[in-house]
Amino acid sequence: MQINGVTIDDTFAEAFPMKATRLVITAHNRTWARHAGVTATGFATSVIACGCEAGIERELGEHETPDGRPGVAVLMFSMSGKELAKQVERRVGQCVLTCPTTAVYAGLAEGEQIPLGKNLRFFGDGWQIAKMIDGVRYWRVPVMDGEFVAQETTAVTKGVGGGNLLLLARDTDAALAAAEAAVAAMRAVPNVIMPFPGGVVRSGSKVGSKYAALPASTNDAFCPSLVGLAARSELGDGIRCVMEVVIDGLTDTDVANAMRAGLQAVTDAGAEAGVLRVSAGNYGGKLGPFHFHLHKLLGEEALA
Amino acid sequence: MTTWVLSLEQAPALRVDLRGIVPAALAGLSLDQIERLPVFHGNDTLPLAELCHVEGVNGNGAMTLVLQGDFSRCDRIGWQLAGGYIEVRGNAGDYVGAGMTAGEIRVSGNTGVLAACEMQGGLLDVAGNVGDFAAAALPGSMDGMRGGTLIVRGSAADRFGDRMRRGTALVFGDAGDFLGSRMVAGSIAVGGRIGAHCAWGMLRGSIVCAGAAPSIAPTFVPTGHDISVFWQLLARDLARLGEPFAALPARRIRRIAGDLAVGGKGELLLPH
Numbered sequence: 001m002q003i004n005g006v007t008i009d010d011t012f013a014e015a016f017p018m019k020a021t022r023l024v025i026t027a028h029n030r031t032w033a034r035h036a037g038v039t040a041t042g043f044a045t046s047v048i049a050c051g052c053e054a055g056i057e058r059e060l061g062e063h064e065t066p067d068g069r070p071g072v073a074v075l076m077f078s079m080s081g082k083e084l085a086k087q088v089e090r091r092v093g094q095c096v097l098t099c100p101t102t103a104v105y106a107g108l109a110e111g112e113q114i115p116l117g118k119n120l121r122f123f124g125d126g127w128q129i130a131k132m133i134d135g136v137r138y139w140r141v142p143v144m145d146g147e148f149v150a151q152e153t154t155a156v157t158k159g160v161g162g163g164n165l166l167l168l169a170r171d172t173d174a175a176l177a178a179a180e181a182a183v184a185a186m187r188a189v190p191n192v193i194m195p196f197p198g199g200v201v202r203s204g205s206k207v208g209s210k211y212a213a214l215p216a217s218t219n220d221a222f223c224p225s226l227v228g229l230a231a232r233s234e235l236g237d238g239i240r241c242v243m244e245v246v247i248d249g250l251t252d253t254d255v256a257n258a259m260r261a262g263l264q265a266v267t268d269a270g271a272e273a274g275v276l277r278v279s280a281g282n283y284g285g286k287l288g289p290f291h292f293h294l295h296k297l298l299g300e301e302a303l304a
Numbered sequence: 305m306t307t308w309v310l311s312l313e314q315a316p317a318l319r320v321d322l323r324g325i326v327p328a329a330l331a332g333l334s335l336d337q338i339e340r341l342p343v344f345h346g347n348d349t350l351p352l353a354e355l356c357h358v359e360g361v362n363g364n365g366a367m368t369l370v371l372q373g374d375f376s377r378c379d380r381i382g383w384q385l386a387g388g389y390i391e392v393r394g395n396a397g398d399y400v401g402a403g404m405t406a407g408e409i410r411v412s413g414n415t416g417v418l419a420a421c422e423m424q425g426g427l428l429d430v431a432g433n434v435g436d437f438a439a440a441a442l443p444g445s446m447d448g449m450r451g452g453t454l455i456v457r458g459s460a461a462d463r464f465g466d467r468m469r470r471g472t473a474l475v476f477g478d479a480g481d482f483l484g485s486r487m488v489a490g491s492i493a494v495g496g497r498i499g500a501h502c503a504w505g506m507l508r509g510s511i512v513c514a515g516a517a518p519s520i521a522p523t524f525v526p527t528g529h530d531i532s533v534f535w536q537l538l539a540r541d542l543a544r545l546g547e548p549f550a551a552l553p554a555r556r557i558r559r560i561a562g563d564l565a566v567g568g569k570g571e572l573l574l575p576h
Binding site for chain 1: 537538
C-alpha cells in the first residue's frame with residue numbers, strides 16, 4: 001500500500017495487556033502542575049527497567065479538575081497491579097508530594113482500588129486529617145507550603161501497551177520531523193501516552209540476544225548500519241534512519257486511534273518529506289494478544 | 305410495588321413507637337396484615353389500624369412508605385432503615401432516621417429530638433426544624449452520626465452533631481448552643497447564626513459557618529496557611545445544595561483550629 005508515495009508495510013504492531021491508572025495532578029499554576037507531572041513520569045520509558053511506563057496524557061484547565069486549579073492528567077502503565085501500586089506510591093511520594101502546591105486525585109473511577117494518599121498520609125506524622133467529601137476520601141497532610149491533599153485511592157484498569165509505528169526515512173532530519181509530527185498528532189488522541197523521550201525511541205529492540213543474560217537487544221533488522229551485515233535486514237536502499245513511536249493506551253481502540261493519527265500525520269506529509277516507509281514492530285504475533293494491522297487501521301479510516 | 309400510605313387522623317394520646325414500620329417490612333404484606341401489625345402506644349401494643357388509616361396505592365417501583373398527618377407523637381420513624389423511601393407529610397417525632405444505614409427519609413415538617421442520631425448512611429432531609437441532639441449519639445453511646453447525609457432546611461436546636469463521627473450534617477437556618485460539641489469527625493455546615501459554645505471539645509472534623517461567625521472559644525487558634533485546595537473540594541460539594549451554600553466556593557476562607565483542650569485537630573471554617 002502506498003499513500004502519497006509512502007509505503008505502508010503489510011504488517012502489524014503487537015501489543016500486550018498492562019495495568020493502568022490515571023492520576024490528576026493539580027497545582028497553583030500550570031507551571032508547577034507541569035513540573036510535578038514531568039517529574040512523576042520521569043524515568044518511565046519502558047517496563048524493562050523502569051517499573052512502569054508513564055507520561056503526561058494532557059494538560060487540564062481549571063474547569064476540568066476537582067479543585068478548580070490547572071493540572072495535568074498522567075497515565076501510568078505496569079505489567080501487574082502490584083507493581084503499578086508500588087510505582088504510584090513511590091512516584092507520587094517523591095515527585096508530587098514534594099512539588100510545591102500540588103494535589104493529586106484519581107483520574108479513573110471504576111476498577112480495583114490501589115493506594116494513592118492512603119500510605120503517603122503517614123508523612124503527616126499524626127497531623128494528617130482524613131475527609132470524606134461526596135463519598136470520596138481525601139487526606140490532608142501538613143507540609144511547609146500548607147497542605148498536601150491526596151485522594152485515598154486510585155482505580156486500576158486493564159490497559160494496552162506496546163502499540164508502535166516504525167518510521168523509515170532517508171535521513172535523520174526527515175525521521176525526526178516525521179516522528180515529531182506523528183507524536184504531536186497522537187497527543188491529541190485521548191487515553192494514550194507515548195512514554196519514550198519526546199514520544200520517540202531510536203533503540204527499538206527485538207526479543208532475545210546472543211548474550212544469554214539479556215532478554216532483549218537491538219532490532220538489527222532495522223539498523224541502517226547493519227544493512228548487508230545482519231543476517232536479515234528490513235531496510236532497502238535509501239533508508240538511513242529509523243525512528244519508532246511507542247503507544248500505551250487505556251484500551252486497544254485508543255491505541256488504534258493514536259496509531260491511525262500518527263500514520264495520517266506521516267502520510268499527509270508524503271514521501272517528499274523524507275519518510276519512505278512505515279512499518280511496525282511485532283514478535284510474530286505469538287506473544288501479544290493485540291494486533292494492530294497498519295492496512296486495517298488506514299482502511300477503517302477510509303470507511304469512516 | 306405498592307406504596308403504603310398511613311394517615312393519622314387524630315393525634316394519639318400517648319407516644320407511639322413506629323420502629324419496624326419501614327418499607328422493607330411492609331413489602332409483600334397484604335393490607336390486612338399491615339393493619340394488624342403491632343405498635344407500641346405508651347406501654348400497650350395496638351394494631352396499626354387503630355392509630356392510623358392504612359391505604360395502598362400504586363407506587364413507582366421503589367419501596368415507599370408515606371406518613372400523612374401530624375406524626376409528632378410518633379417516634380422512631382425509619383429506625384435503622386436499610387433501604388427504601390419514607391416520606392413524612394407533616395411533623396415527625398423523636399429519633400427519626402436513627403441508626404439508618406441506607407435509603408431516604410424526607411420530612412416536610414419538624415422533627416423531635418435525636419433526629420438522625422447514630423445515622424450510618426442514606427439521606428434524611430427535614431424541611432422544617434430539628435430538636436436537640438440531631439446527628440448526635442443515643443444516650444450512653446460514644447459515637448453520634450457516623451455516615452450519610454442529614455439536611456435540615458429549617459433550624460436546629462442545641463447539641464447538633466454532638467459526638468458526631470462521620471458523614472455530613474447541614475443546617476440551612478440557625479443552630480443552637482453546643483453545635484458540634486465533642487465532635488469526633490465529619491462535616492457540619494450551618495447557613496445561619498450559631499449559638500454559644502460552638503465546637504466545644506471538638507476532637508476532629510470540620511464546621512463550616514456560612515452565616516454569621518460564631519463566638520470562638522479561647523481554646524481555638526487561627527491557622528494562617530492556604531487551604532484553598534481542600535476548601536474548593538468541600539465548598540463545591542456543599543454548593544450543589546444551593547442556598548445558603550451556593551456561593552461558598554467563591555468566598556475566601558479563614559480557618560480556626562481546635563479545640564486545643566482535646567488536641568486541636570478539628571477546624572472551624574469561616575468564609576468571609
